[in-house]
Amino acid sequence: MISPSSFGFVADFLLRETAMVCEPGKEYLVEARLLPLARAAGVADVDRYVDLLRTDAVERGRAADALTINETSWFRDLAPYQAFTDVLLPQLLAARQDRRHLEIWSAACSSGQEAYSIAMLLDESLPPGWTYRIHATDVSPTMLERVRAGRYSQVEMNRGMPANRLVKYFTRVGREWEVSADLRRTITTEKINLAAPLPGIGLYDFVLLRNVLIYFDVDVKRDILRRFRARVAPDGFLMLGSTETTLDLDDTWIREAAGRAWVHRPRQPAGVRPATGTATATSPATPSTSHPTRLTTTGA
Ligand SMILES: C[S@@+](CC[C@H](N)C(=O)[O-])C[C@H]1O[C@@H](n2cnc3c(N)ncnc32)[C@H](O)[C@@H]1O
Structure with a gap:
């Protein structure tokens, strides 16, 4: 020992x-x-x-x-992905009509399942003529190499990849599954240490910062949330892990229910409202039966 x-x-x-x-x-x-x-x-x-x-x-x-602890899976927890397609994406499509492009950041992306899950949803949901980029970042060079390779074992595929998307987006290469070149082209990678000053990487419409704050102490969490505030567009969204919150850490975020998930939006100065808005609620709603559910966990 x-x-x-x-x-x-x-x-x-x-x-x-x-x-x-x-x-x-x-x-x-x-x-x-x-x-x-x-x-x-x-x-x-x-x-x-x-x-x-x-x-x-x-x-x-x-x-x-x-x-580093790299635990991850496809469409992890489902509710955030459902919230993205049902609640956030319609608002972003309305707000970004002029540029018809979405910028998304998967911070602490691990081996890339989070970034590629979002890429699949966008591939299926974006109207013709729209483009997007997903910036996948992590402190681990090994994980970033895995994102770029886009290859996953059968065991990894069994963790949340529905059979229809396996067929649609992956090719068998030896004992692994390789994600399509079209999806890989939409992902950029960069080594970013959340504990260090963030490089000037622009403003994002949707930021996933999921299941990483849990590894940090309160001061580091607070500091990261403060610095992320400047990276999320005024009418953009931040999604944390299901056990993570801005509550009691940083009051410059507004926490709102989006379907069965919580999202965080940069609080605007008094009198200024972002162009779009979700209904503020005290708890996430029960699943809506009026939305067609595209997210399934049927094993591969
Ligand atoms: C548990 S995984 C979460 C992956 C994914 N976001 C998800 O929810 O499935 C945590 C990731 O955070 C990364 N990480 C840990 N400390 C970090 C830091 N200081 N800066 C950036 N990434 C970090 C790890 O390398 C790991 O890939």
Whole structure:
């Protein structure tokens, strides 16, 4: 088992480099993630490997990459995707009639299922003549490489990819499934560390920042939400994970119900209203039966 001092060193540098909090109790995870790197570096065990990390910044980058939690799936939690097609997209289509283009950011995109899920919905829902780009970013270079490759194992496909979309958007390549070149062309990738100043990447109509704030402490969450405020268009939307919220963290966001999900919109100065708006509600509505449901989880 990794020694307490090695574990402390790893937790400290992970916090410094990615803001991820690695609490005592996670020793088994750190050991399991670092052991293959120790073997590749030709050292006897994880403690010797951590000694190497103390002096080798390149190896620390590899270790940080290996320690990220990349849990994800297609159309994860369904409700946010349903909200996107049923509630957010109609408003964005009305608001962006002039430029007929949507800019979307999947921040902390992991291996890309979130970005490609949105790409499929847009491919199916955008009127002719409209274009879009999805900027997929993560702190992990390995994950970004996976987004660019667009290849997924059968086990990954079984996690939420409906059979009709598997047939429509994927080709079998050996033991994997490869997403179509048309969808891959709509996705750009960039390494962005949410804990560091954000590069000047423009304004987005829809930002997904899902299932990553949970790894940060309160101050880092607050700081990220404040900085994202400047990246979401005044009439755009921010979607967090189902257990994440801006409540008690940053009151420059308005939290609104969109179908069965919550979305966040930049609060406007008094007297200024964004061009479009969802109905503010105290809780997300029960599923609407009047909307045709295009989201299914029929296994592949
Ligand atoms: C649990 S996954 C969430 C993936 C996807 N958003 C979803 O909801 O399915 C969390 C992702 O956050 C990334 N991450 C962790 N710390 C980060 C940071 N400081 N900056 C950017 N991404 C980070 C990890 O590499 C990982 O891919």
